[in-house]
Amino acid sequence: MQHESSVNISPIKALNPYQNKTIKGRVTNKRKMHQYSTPKSTSQVFSFDMIDDEGTEISITCFGDVAEMHYHRVEARTYYTVSKGCIKEADTKWNKLNSHLEITLDNNSVLKCCEAVVDSQGNNSPFTPINEITYYTNNTLVDVIGIVVVVGEPSLIRRKDGSEVTKRIVKINDVSTFTINVKSWATTWQAVGEDLKNMHATQTTVVLAVRNARVGYFNGKMKLQDHTDTLWATGFDEVGTNLLQISAKDLYMLQYDLTTKRTPQTIIKRVLLSCFVFTLSVTTNMYNSEPRLKATITKVTNINFQAECTLLLAEIARTSIAAAFQTN
Template sequence: MPISLTPNAITAIKAGDVNLKPLLQVLDIKLIGKSQERSKDRYRLLISDGISAQYAMLAVQLNDRVKSAQVEKGSIVQLIDYICSDVKGRNLIVVLNMETIVPHSETIGNPTMSADSDTKAQNPLSDLGSISPTNRFVFNEPSIQHFVNKAPSGGVNIQNPVNNTPTFRPSVQPSYQPPPSYRNHGPIMKNEAPARIIPIAALNPYQGRWAIKARVTAKGDIRRYNNAKGDGKVFSFDLLDSDGGEIRITCFNVVVDRFYDVIDVGKVYLISKGSLKPAQKNFNHLKNEWEIFLESTSTVELCPDEDGSIPRQQFSFRPISDIENAENNTILDIIGVVTSVNPSVPILRKNGMETHRRILNLKDESGKAVEVTLWGEFCNRDGRQLEELVESAFFPVLAIKAGKVSDFSGKSVGTISSTQLFINPDFPEAHILRNWFDHGGKDTASSSISRDNMPGGGSRNEIRKTVSQIKEEGLGRSDKPDWVTVKATISFIKTDSFCYTACPLMIGDKQCNKKVTQTGTNMWLCDRCNQESEECDYRYLLQVQIQDHTGLAWVTAFQESGEEIMGCPAKQLYSLKYELQNDEEFAEIVRNRLFHQYMLKLKIKEESYADEQRVKMTVVKVDMVNYISESKYLLNSLVRSL
């Protein structure tokens, strides 16, 4: 039986009918927004009801339908869920859900483009010249434009490019009549009907009125900032809906005053009238390409949690063994058993503010253990409870939501402002860990991926190499960096540019550290923060030559490793050379750091410089050689080789 498309469906959808569930044909599919992450590609469809054709955007959650060829040119589909938005005076259909009825079919009818489609589509030949089975010519070249003109009766005169004779093709007039124009007929009542609730995954910038119903899973503190526009404040909170979609909402200034006390973690809200902007992935770890900015007209309504369909939290747990190969600054979820907790110690930040740090150890069934660093309030609130449990010989299960990976001196995980800790949670993963630990896991040896040292010297995950082996084995040329330890002597330090002027401002819980330049008013301008500071910070950027018995190599040492090599802060050296101009003392400090043996932990990775690939070696840890431990290491190596 031939398939019949829903007549006049395009006109009805554009008039506001979102309950039609029409049968339509896909005439064309085009990738218009290609992203590095294929899951974020944007597809535009040309859909037809047999009479009219209209462009439509495909929601990203349906991309797999195109990539798996479930939907292709000629497919007959049924629109299940969709919206129609006005974008710059043109109607745009956004398809949120659909089903494929017939995988492929010949073109049905003789559709023409809707009048308010985009500029290219206003010429039916530019995209639809070949869709009619009666067409003999496929008009794809831009030069064909001069052959097209409007007929007086509403059809289209097409001048045949073969013999220059005009051919008249009448336009099919749909039976559906749009609502009459009310111009000059008095005021029109504004549509105040509530916006339709849609899934978070379906949000996109092409929508006009929308609403989402979701649970607050995390709420940040109010942060103050200062830029060229003056002082301000901001806070954010994260949402999770019943379909598993997550998104971050951010509020600024007066909107902070309006909503900060309204938002409670764990409660469900109905939120509408915000603006979507691309997510700032440097500060937003959620798997969503958008985030919402609330405005003065936005609404946030508390909803009763009647059916409990929205989960309280969503985790993507990774085993501790995965952290060993994770990139620095990766945000992830982990769960493990706490085996030890260190006391909380005060730490003075570089901005002069004091905070607290507490280190604990976590192990799981992967056979690995990792250090977890708690910062600030986490040390007191959760850290004290964990310490008391471990001291009472009860080793608790700890789930960490949004922990940050650090690769300084081995791999570890630290808390950030959006981190959440769950002690002995009622999760299936927690029950499995508890059972494993109580039935033998407690006595199972786990190798640490952090700074757990072996008795014979060196860390458990240490790989020793010579300078020549780094080059001969082609280290650093794979997708992931190589981490090795080299015993070498520092033979030369470049002193013409050993440090740079850095931004001292805080972004969240991190210092900016981007390079700043001095302005004519003796202020320091940061392009990243877009604001000026009276002072700047000085951070090491050392170029150091190292050598061992096999060869020479150049390495780069940044702030922490630079201080370990030079034995003093970068500001002190800068002051000696450029402010006090005491070249003799400056040269003496540099000479005293040469020709000593160090254990250098290196990160080796191939990077691109001016379209040229170079292997860069960065010093991440510096230690003086402990000759007792080194003798044991060499003896063990000799025994293993016999």
């Protein structure tokens, strides 16, 4: 085993397609070997994810003979050095990590098992505080960790195609004091849910960490709040553009624009806790035999504080006069 002091290790974030550097990281996820076919032959592929001590992740893929050579050597939670790989832009269709690069190993690449860092504490990937998840757009992948407060019972959901899947929700909260639902339809999640339920029933504290959780909002709705209560409401097209001051297309493209510091998260964060005047269309729909209000935002405008103050003063005066008559 080569000691790391004799190797010039670069952080993953320093990688680029034009320079060959050696990186070191811990395997966080190893995927199964898959067979695939082309018109001329059949082959195989597998991939794994690594994270370095700065918390930067990258996906590494092996094909054909290289996949056969490394598949049984790569183990989760084990440290490796990687060098002489082909570095390229990440294919976001398959690569869901928050990294714009990925590595493909070939016969000239070097993959070596190495010693773990003594002071490394588990997964170095920073967890997203639950109260900041509202800053992220729909389908963004985040890592979350929290204390289990509720383990829901499994429920059977019928899809549009007639098939059935089992859904389970686990509710967690963290030091931000916010709570979020962690939901999955995966078969393995049902077993995990049972384990969490049993542990939660017998232990004081159960902590759940989830990697690559996909952010989702109920029907894509935005949450509104005034001094009386909160309300989930839906806004489309022009409403969203007026609220965020950016079109849906431009907001989507920001995640690929490396020339600006603006991101979808910063755009959304900018309007959080801001005050607007919302015009709503409210209807009542039946859901699981229960009536539910559905609010749709038809118009959003900035507050005219002068006009609002005039109305408020008039209301105060009217109330004061009415109170005076009642006293007399």
